[in-house]
Amino acid sequence: MHIPDGLIAPQVYLGAYAVAAPAWAYAVRKVAREFDDALIPRLAVLTALAFVLTTVMVPLPGGTSGHLVGVGLLALAFGVWPAFLAYSLVLVLQSLLLGAGGITVLAINALAMGLTGAAVTVGVFRLLAKVHRPAAAVIGVWLGVVVAATLVALVLGIQPLMGSDTEGQPLFFPFGPAVTLPVVVGPHLIIALGEGILTWMVLSVVERRRVPA
Amino acid sequence: MKDRLLLSVWLVAVVGITFIHDPLWLGGLLTAALLLAGRATPTLLKRALIAIALVNIAVSLGFVLSASLAGEPWGLFVLRLNLRVLLLTFLTLWLARHLDLVRAVDFSRSLQFVVVLALGQIKTFQRLLTDYRMAFRSRSLGRPDLATRARSAGRQAGALLEKAELQATEVNLGMRSRGFFDDRT
Incomplete structure (x- = not known):
């Protein structure tokens, strides 16, 4: 779901940084208050966990598999703000250590998946948990991933409006929402279901072993 | 620099x-x-x-x-x-x-510690994941079905989550015992 560098107009990604900066500052303050001295080790371990979770394969029907996004699991286990910070750091590490993803689009990816995706997951889970916890986790994660994918698709979809050259050809990503929404969101309707089921399986294992989650 | x-x-x-x-x-x-x-x-x-x-x-x-x-x-x-x-x-x-x-993030001591610890922990978690995958493969006679693979993936992620909890506590105690937090007011 990551957007790579070079497809997004500066006015959009710089705007995203302007939105993400206060969110990161608030997250650091909130997480520091919560964890106190344990902030650094907690954040480091969560970042490592988020990094490695993305390498866990989600089995899909037909013998194929995809990668876990892991934000929903992190958010349900540790809260929205720790998940947002850890996921943002993962994006930095992926970009600077592996050359994967992109630094200009980091804020967009972090806001879409790390913050909005995590917040939707936790919000829906809290709303439905009293009725049916497993369903709440699956639906929460599914919706979190789908909403994040929709945001990414919309950001891509507005790029044709960000300018064109003298021949009328686009300067950045060329397709509007009519193309990006089905192409980006469509596959995630299924991938997110696998992620949701897997998230619930993990949480139920952890809860059974009575490790605080 | x-x-x-x-x-x-x-x-x-x-x-x-x-x-x-x-x-x-x-x-x-x-x-x-x-x-x-x-x-x-x-x-x-x-x-x-x-x-x-x-x-x-x-x-x-x-x-x-x-x-x-x-x-x-x-x-x-x-x-x-x-x-x-x-x-x-x-x-x-x-x-x-x-x-x-x-070295690039040496302008912030805290950020530098987060990066150092995270890089170390990534190696630890990757080793754990590799162990789980190899154990799963060695116990599978044929190609595992979807439910078995899903259970295995769930156990892998669950083990990572548990390990993360334990590691966070352990690293915190290690830092405390070495006086990392002593110069804070």
Whole structure:
């Protein structure tokens, strides 16, 4: 779901940084208050966990598999703000250590998946948990991933409006929402279901072993 | 200092490149980057091409098709998009090869600790995951079905989650015992 560098107009990604900066500052303050001295080790371990979770394969029907996004699991286990910070750091590490993803689009990816995706997951889970916890986790994660994918698709979809050259050809990503929404969101309707089921399986294992989650 | 400078120059370059739309300029900059990377060029170029292939081919072909059907020009866009994305990816891979991230973030002691600890923990978690995968493979006679693979993936992620809880406590105690928090008020 990551957007790579070079497809997004500066006015959009710089705007995203302007939105993400206060969110990161608030997250650091909130997480520091919560964890106190344990902030650094907690954040480091969560970042490592988020990094490695993305390498866990989600089995899909037909013998194929995809990668876990892991934000929903992190958010349900540790809260929205720790998940947002850890996921943002993962994006930095992926970009600077592996050359994967992109630094200009980091804020967009972090806001879409790390913050909005995590917040939707936790919000829906809290709303439905009293009725049916497993369903709440699956639906929460599914919706979190789908909403994040929709945001990414919309950001891509507005790029044709960000300018064109003298021949009328686009300067950045060329397709509007009519193309990006089905192409980006469509596959995630299924991938997110696998992620949701897997998230619930993990949480139920952890809860059974009575490790605080 | 060298790493911080490297990181800053790369950041300015990456942002600057997204403001350039002339394929001639982008091509010139890409040529310069390929020449400056020296002996690493073939390896980095191959990695960059593999990294961008899927997205760039899909976007380029899609645009060529839709523009052709509408009778509109497409060459300039395809050239611009591919040169820009390739240049940015090549520069990022070049940076990843040369940057010592721990030194680059030495302006903040806390951030430096987070990065050092996270990199160490990533290795620990990766080893755990490899152990789980190899154990699962060694216990499977044939190709496991979907439910079995799902259970295994769930156990892997569950083990990571538990390990993370324990590691966070352990690292915190280790830092405390070494006096890391003593100079804080």
